[in-house]
Amino acid sequence: MALINSVLSWIMKKRIHQIELFMKYPHEVQEDWFRRLIATARNTEFGKAYDFRSIETQNEFRSRVPLNDYNSLKPYIERLKQGEQNLLWPGEIKWFAKSSGTTGDKSKYIPVSEEAMEECHFKGGKDMLSIYCNNHPGTQMFDGKSIAMGGSRQIIEISNESYYHEGDLSAIIMENLPIWVEFMRTPSLSIALMNEWESKIEKMAMATIPHNVTSALGVPSWTLLLFKKVLSITGKDNLLEIWPNFELFMHGGVSFVPYREQFQKLLPSSKVTFLESYNASEGYFGIQDRTDENDMLLMLDYGIYYEFLPVDSLDSENPQTVLLSEVKPDVNYAMIISTNAGLWRYLIGDTVEFTTLNPYRIRITGRTRNFINAFGEELIIDNAEKALAIACDRSGAVITEYTAAPVYLEGDKKGAHEWLIEFENPPADLGFFISTFDNALKSINSDYEAKRYHGMILGEPVIHPVPHGTFYNWLKSKGKLGGQNKVPRLSNDRKYVDEILALLQG
Numbered sequence: 001m002a003l004i005n006s007v008l009s010w011i012m013k014k015r016i017h018q019i020e021l022f023m024k025y026p027h028e029v030q031e032d033w034f035r036r037l038i039a040t041a042r043n044t045e046f047g048k049a050y051d052f053r054s055i056e057t058q059n060e061f062r063s064r065v066p067l068n069d070y071n072s073l074k075p076y077i078e079r080l081k082q083g084e085q086n087l088l089w090p091g092e093i094k095w096f097a098k099s100s101g102t103t104g105d106k107s108k109y110i111p112v113s114e115e116a117m118e119e120c121h122f123k124g125g126k127d128m129l130s131i132y133c134n135n136h137p138g139t140q141m142f143d144g145k146s147i148a149m150g151g152s153r154q155i156i157e158i159s160n161e162s163y164y165h166e167g168d169l170s171a172i173i174m175e176n177l178p179i180w181v182e183f184m185r186t187p188s189l190s191i192a193l194m195n196e197w198e199s200k201i202e203k204m205a206m207a208t209i210p211h212n213v214t215s216a217l218g219v220p221s222w223t224l225l226l227f228k229k230v231l232s233i234t235g236k237d238n239l240l241e242i243w244p245n246f247e248l249f250m251h252g253g254v255s256f257v258p259y260r261e262q263f264q265k266l267l268p269s270s271k272v273t274f275l276e277s278y279n280a281s282e283g284y285f286g287i288q289d290r291t292d293e294n295d296m297l298l299m300l301d302y303g304i305y306y307e308f309l310p311v312d313s314l315d316s317e318n319p320q321t322v323l324l325s326e327v328k329p330d331v332n333y334a335m336i337i338s339t340n341a342g343l344w345r346y347l348i349g350d351t352v353e354f355t356t357l358n359p360y361r362i363r364i365t366g367r368t369r370n371f372i373n374a375f376g377e378e379l380i381i382d383n384a385e386k387a388l389a390i391a392c393d394r395s396g397a398v399i400t401e402y403t404a405a406p407v408y409l410e411g412d413k414k415g416a417h418e419w420l421i422e423f424e425n426p427p428a429d430l431g432f433f434i435s436t437f438d439n440a441l442k443s444i445n446s447d448y449e450a451k452r453y454h455g456m457i458l459g460e461p462v463i464h465p466v467p468h469g470t471f472y473n474w475l476k477s478k479g480k481l482g483g484q485n486k487v488p489r490l491s492n493d494r495k496y497v498d499e500i501l502a503l504l505q506g
Contacts, residue, residue, distance in 0.1 A: 088342025124284030149218025
C-alpha cells in the first residue's frame with residue numbers, strides 16, 4: 001500500500017502546476033472558457049435564440065443574454081427530461097442533479113452533461129486531494145480507505161427506449177467514477193447509494209468499522225450521524241481509537257462552523273485536517289487551499305464562466321454584473337455562472353465576498369434570499385410562508401409576525417428549527433399546529449423532508465408563541481421602527497432569535 005500511496009500522491013501533485021497557471025493568468029483563463037462555451041453551444045436552441053455565433057466579446061454576451069434563474073430555464077429542463085436534446089448544451093443529457101426547490105417546485109433538476117461531470121465535478125474532487133497532498137507532503141491517506149457519504153438516485157423511464165437518471169449530485173458522481181476508485185472507498189456502492197437512510201447509516205457503520213479509514217467526504221450533518229453510530233456500535237470514546245490513521249475530513253454543503261467543535265471531539269488530534277470545498281449541483285466552485293485560512297480558492301478552469309452582481313443591485317430594474325477582473329474585496333456579490341451543462345448567466349442564489357484578488361479567493365456569505373440551511377435542508381421563505389398558511393388554515397390560527405433559526409446538533413441532541421411566532425389568534429391546539437406545519441414543510445421541500453426522515457437529523461419544529469408587541473419592541477430596541485425595516489423571517493444563525501429571547505427574559 002505504501003507504493004500506491006506514493007504513486008497517487010505524485011499524480012495528485014502534478015495538477016498543482018495547472019492550478020498555479022490559472023492563479024497566475026486568471027482573466028485569460030476565464031476569457032478562454034467564455035469563448036469555448038459559446039462556441040460549443042452556438043448551434044443549440046438557446047445558442048440560436050441569442051445568436052451565440054455573432055457574439056465576440058464578454059460585454060456583448062452580458063448585454064444580449066438575460067440573467068436566468070431556475071424558473072426561467074425550467075421549460076428547457078423539462079423538455080430535456082422528456083428526451084429532447086441540443087437545447088441548452090450539445091450532446092445527450094441523461095443525468096439530473098436533484099436539489100431543493102424554488103418558489104413553485106418541491107425540487108430542482110439541474111442538468112449534468114458529460115463535460116460537466118468530467119471537467120468540473122470529477123476535476124474538483126481530484127483537485128481537493130491534489131491541494132491537500134501539496135500542503136501535506138507526508139500524507140499516508142492513500143494507504144487506507146475513504147468513506148464517501150453518497151445520496152440516492154433513481155432511473156426515470158420516459159418510454160420503452162428512453163430514460164434518464166435523477167438523484168443527489170453525490171450519487172451521480174459516485175455512480176460514474178472509474179472502477180478503480182471503488183477499491184479506495186468504503187462502504188461498497190450498493191450500501192453507499194441506499195435510499196433508506198436509517199438502514200443505510202447502520203450498514204455504513206458496520207461496513208466501515210473493520211477498515212483502515214484515513215479520510216471521509218460528506219455533508220457535516222450526515223457524516224456526524226454516521227460517526228456517532230460508529231461510536232455507539234464500538235463503545236469507543238473517539239474515532240481515533242477505531243481509525244488511528246484518520247487524517248482528513250473533506251466537507252461542504254453547509255457551514256462547518258456549528259459542527260467544528262463536535263468533529264474535533266470525535267477526532268481529537270491536531271494531525272486531523274478539516275478541508276472545505278464549495279460544490280453544488282450547478283458546479284464545483286472553490287477549494288480551501290490554505291491551511292491557516294478558511295477562505296477558498298475560486299477554481300477558474302472547470303468549464304464555468306463567472307460574473308458577479310453586487311447584492312445591493314439585485315432588485316434594480318437593469319442589474320449590471322461585473323467581470324472577475326472588476327471585483328473588489330469585501331463586497332457582497334451574488335454569483336452568476338455560465339457552464340458546460342448549459343446554465344447560461346444563471347443566478348445560483350449564493351452570495352460571496354472576495355478575501356484576496358491575487359489569487360482570487362472567496363468565502364460564502366449567504367443566500368440572495370432568506371433561508372435556513374444548517375443541515376442541508378435549504379428552507380426558503382416561500383416554503384415557510386406556504387407551510388404556515390396551511391397550518392393556520394387547518395387550525396384556525398392567525399399569525400402577526402414570526403422569525404426562525406436553527407438549533408444546532410449538540411451532544412446527543414438532534415437539530416431543529418426554532419420558531420418565534422406572534423399570533424393574532426393562537427391555535428387551540430399548539431401540538432396540532434406544529435405537526436401540521438411540519439408535514440406541510442415536508443410536502444413542499446424535498447431536502448427538508450430528507451433531513452426530517454425518522455427525526456434522524458432534524459427533530460420536529462420548536463415553536464414558541466410570544467406575547468403581542470414582541471417584535472415591535474425588538475425592532476424599537478434596535479432603533480429600526482418604520483421605513484423599510486422589517487422582521488427577518490429566516491436566518492441561518494441564531495443572532496436574531498437569541499436577541500428576542502433575551503429581550504423577553506429581560
